[in-house]
Amino acid sequence: MESETQDLIHRPSVASDEPEKLKDEPELHQSGRHSRTFGIDLVLQPFRWIAMLARELNPSFIFGVFLVYGLSQGFTGSFFRVVSDYYWKDVQKIQPSAVQMFSGLYYIPWLMKPVWGVLTDVFPVYGYRRRPYFIFAGILGTMASLIVSSVTGLPVAMALLCFVGLSVCVAMADVTIDACIATNSINKPKLAPDMQSLCGFLSSLGALVGYSGSGFLVHHLGPQAALSLMAVPAVLLVLLGFVLFESKNYLVSDKEKSWVKVGAAVRGMGRTIKHSAVWQPSLYMFLSLALSISTHEGQFYWYTDKTAGPHFSQEFVGMIYAIGAMASMVGVLIYHKFLKDFRFRTLLFYAQLLYGVSGILDLFFVLRWNLKLGLPDPIFVIMEECTSRIITRIRWIPMIVLSTKLCPLGIEGTFFALLMCIDSLGSLAHKIGGGLLLQALHVTRTDFRNLWLALFIRNVLRLCTLCFIFLVPNASPSDVLVPPDLLKSSGNGDSIDGADSHEHYEETLQLAKLGNGDEV
DSSP: OHHHHHHHHHOOOHHHHHHHHHHHHHHHHHHHHHHHHHHHHHHHHHHHHHHHHHHHHOHHHHHHHIIIIIIIIIIHHHHHHHHHHHIIIIISOOOHHHHHHHHHHTTHHHHTHHHHHHHHHHOOBTTBSSHHHHHHHHHHHHHHHHHHHHOTTOOHHHHHHHHHHHHHHHHHHHHHHHHHHHHHHHHSGGGHHHHHHHHHHHHHHHHHHHHHHHHHHHHHHOHHHHGGGGHHHHHHHHHHHHHSOOOOOSOTTOHHHHHHHHHHHHHHHHHHHTSHHHHHHHHHHHHHHHSSOOOHHHHHHHHTOSSSSOOOOHHHHHHHHHHHHHHHHHHHHHIIIIITTSOHHHHHHHHHHHHHHHTHHHHHHHTTHHHHTTOOHHHHHHHHHHHHHHHHHHHHHHHHHHHHHTOOTTSHHHHHHHHHHHHHHHHHHHHHHHHHHHHHTTOOSSOOTTHHHHHHHHHHHHHHGGGGGGGSOSOOTTSOOSOGGGSSOOSSSOOOSOTTTTTSOOOSOOOOOSSSTTOO
16 A cells, blocks of 8 residues: 555656556456466366376276276265264164174175186176176176165174175276276376376265265165165166177187186286285285274264264264365375375385374374364364375375386286285285274273274384385386386296287277277
8 A cells, every 4th residue: 555655646747647557457457367367277177187188098998987986986985984884883783893893804805806807807708708797796786785775684694795795896897997007007107197196086086975975864864775875886887887898709618728818827926926026015015004903993983972972973974074085185186296206115104104193183082182172073073084084095096006017017907906905905904903903902882991092002003114114116106117027928838918819809908999980
C-alpha cells in the first residue's frame, strides 16, 4: 500500500500515467494466463502420463493393470480387509490372535504363484492358455463370496476356505499381469519405475473406493451380507477372460515340448537364484517383511472396544482406511516425482528407518499419550494412518522395481512369480509371527494390557532389519543387475529364449494389442 501511495505522489501528470498503465496490463494478463495454464497442466499431467505409457506399452496393458491392480487387488483387498475383520469379530466371534494367524493363510495362494504360472503355460484349455484361467479365477471368486455371504451359521473352517478361495482368485489374475510388467521392465528399463508407480497408484485408488464404502456397508448391511460385493471384481475377471485376445494354440497335444520348457525354466531359476546379485536382495526383501510382524488384528479389536479402546464406529474405521488410501497415493506421487532415480540401498535404508520410527505413533496411541498432548483420538489416528501409509508405499515400490530388475530374460514371468512368492512367504511369516506374539502376550478380545508391549517388540524388529541393508545392491533403477550371461541361452539344452514361438503359441505373457488388426 505504501509503494502505491508513493507512486501516486511521484507521478508528474495524468498523461504520464497512461503509458505505465498500458505497460502493466499485459504483464497482469500474462501472469493470469500463466497461472491458469499451470493449473490445467497440473490437472492434465496424470492423464498425459498414462497416455504416454499407453503409447509405449500398448493400451490393453494399461487396461489389464487397471482391472487387476485397481479392482481385483485394490478394491477387493481393501474392502475385504475391513469387512472380514468385522466378520470374524462380530459373526464368528474369534480371538484376535486366531484372526491374525488366519490372515496369514490368505497368503498361501500367493506362495503358489509359480504353480499358477506353470498351469497356464503347460495345460491349455481348448487351445487357450490365459483366457480359461481368468474365467476359472473369476468363477471361483464369485462362488466363494456368495457362499460366505449367504450361508448362515457357516463353520469357521468353511468360512476360512472361502476366504482363501477369494485369495486364489486374485493371485491367479495377478500372475499374468505381473509377467507382463516384468517383460516390459526388461524391454524398457527406463519405464520400470513408471509401471510400478502406475500399479501403486491404481491399487491405492481402488483401495480408496473399497475403504470408503466398507464401513458404511458393514453398518447398514452387516459384515456377512457386505461380503457379497466381493463378487463384482470376480465377475469382471470372467468378463476379461472372454474379451481378452489370445491366439488359439492348435498344437495342444504337444505336451512334451512344454514340459521341456518348464524344466529349462526351473533350471534357469536355479542358476539365477544362486547368483549373489539375486539371492542377496531377495533375502533382504524376505527379512524386511518377515521381521515387520503384524499386530493389526490386536489393534483393530482395541480400536472398536467399548471400554479399553476409543470405540471407533464402523463408518469411522472405514474412513480411517480411506484416508490412508489417499495418503498411499501421495506416497506413490512422492516416489514418482522425487525418489524414483535414487539408488536402491540409499532409498530402502531411509525408508526402513522411517518405517521403524513411525511405529512409535501406534505405541503413543495405545498408551493414550496423545490425550496427554491434547490430541483427540480421531485426529491422532488419522495422522498415524497417513504417516504409515506414505512410508509403507515409499518402502514397497522400490522393492518391486528391484524385483523386476532381478529377472533374466526368457523366464522373466516365472522368475518374477518366484520372487513374489518369496515376498508372500515373508508376509505369511509376519502375519503368523504377529499372531503368535499376541497369543504369547495374552492379547484377547477384551484384554489389551500387553498390546503396547507387542507394538514395542514390532518396532524394535523393524529397526533390526537395517542390519541387513548391505544385501541390497548400491545401484540405480536404470542399472543392469543380472549378469548378461544369465540373460542369454545357457547353450546346454536349457534354452528358453522362445525361438520356436513362430511354430508354437506365443509364450510371452502379453495382453491384446489395441489399435491393430487384433483388436478386442
